Amino acid sequence: MSWDYPKPYVIALRAESADIDEFDHVNNAVYVQWMEACAWQHSIELGLGFAEYQALDRGMAVLRHEIDYLASAYKGEALQMATWIAHSDQRLRMDRYFQLVRLADGVTLLRAKTTFVCIELSTGRPKRMPAEFVQGYGAVMLPEQTA
Numbered sequence: 001m002s003w004d005y006p007k008p009y010v011i012a013l014r015a016e017s018a019d020i021d022e023f024d025h026v027n028n029a030v031y032v033q034w035m036e037a038c039a040w041q042h043s044i045e046l047g048l049g050f051a052e053y054q055a056l057d058r059g060m061a062v063l064r065h066e067i068d069y070l071a072s073a074y075k076g077e078a079l080q081m082a083t084w085i086a087h088s089d090q091r092l093r094m095d096r097y098f099q100l101v102r103l104a105d106g107v108t109l110l111r112a113k114t115t116f117v118c119i120e121l122s123t124g125r126p127k128r129m130p131a132e133f134v135q136g137y138g139a140v141m142l143p144e145q146t147a
Contacts, residue, residue, distance in 0.1 A: 001080065002106060004099050005146055008082035009042040013100075015073045025072035031110055032065065035098050038081040039114070046136045053121060056130045060094060060116040067112040071102075078103040086147040090134045092118050092126055097147075 001010075013034055021027035043049060043060075053059040073079055081100050088094040093115060100110035120127035141147075 001082075001101060003082055003101075004108075004111070005084050005086075005097065005142055007140070008084055008099070009038070009045065009140075010080050010082045011038050011041055013079040013081055015075050015077045015079065017075060019073075020075050023072075025074055028067075028069060031067065031069070031100065031112075034079075034081050034100070035065075035083075035112060035114065038083045038098065039096055042083050046140065048133065048136045052132065056132060057121050058127060058130050058133065059119055059121050060133070061119045062114055063093070063117045064115040065112060066114075067110060069110055071107055071109045073100075073102060073109055079109070084147075085137050085141040086113065087144075088129075088134070088137055088141055090138065091128055094118075094129075094133075094137060095147075097142075 015026050019026045019030045079100055079102055081098060084097045086095040086097045096114045098112040099108055101108050117126055118129045119125060
């Protein structure tokens with residue numbers, strides 16, 4: 001697979017009937033759900049699942065999505081969603097990149113960037129990242145010249 005950046009975290013997906021809209025392709029909101037699933041699975045793999053978020057009273061909440069829908073996915077197609085931690089100020093913000101590829105022909109269907117902000121779960125207010133976030137997410141962050 002030709003990924004935009006090295007060492008992606010990748011999940012396998014398949015476009016199902018429930019994902020298809022009136023235009024007979026995967027609805028744009030489904031792509032966002034796939035991004036969220038990919039991000040959570042990656043976080044869990046890094047030892048930062050929701051249980052850890054609760055124990056630390058911290059979480060990474062979406063501040064902004066930037067999505068380029070490049071081509072459509074259709075019912076039954078096998079896909080792969082990749083993600084990377086692109087940048088973090090190691091205080092409040094972190095950027096995550098995404099790339100969705102159709103397996104049959106290797107075409108990139110989506111590129112996206114999500115900016116997260118660290119919040120205190122008990123108040124919902126922005127709060128500095130705990131050391132566990134800095135270390136866990138920082139361990140897989142793209143080098144600056146790559147991002």
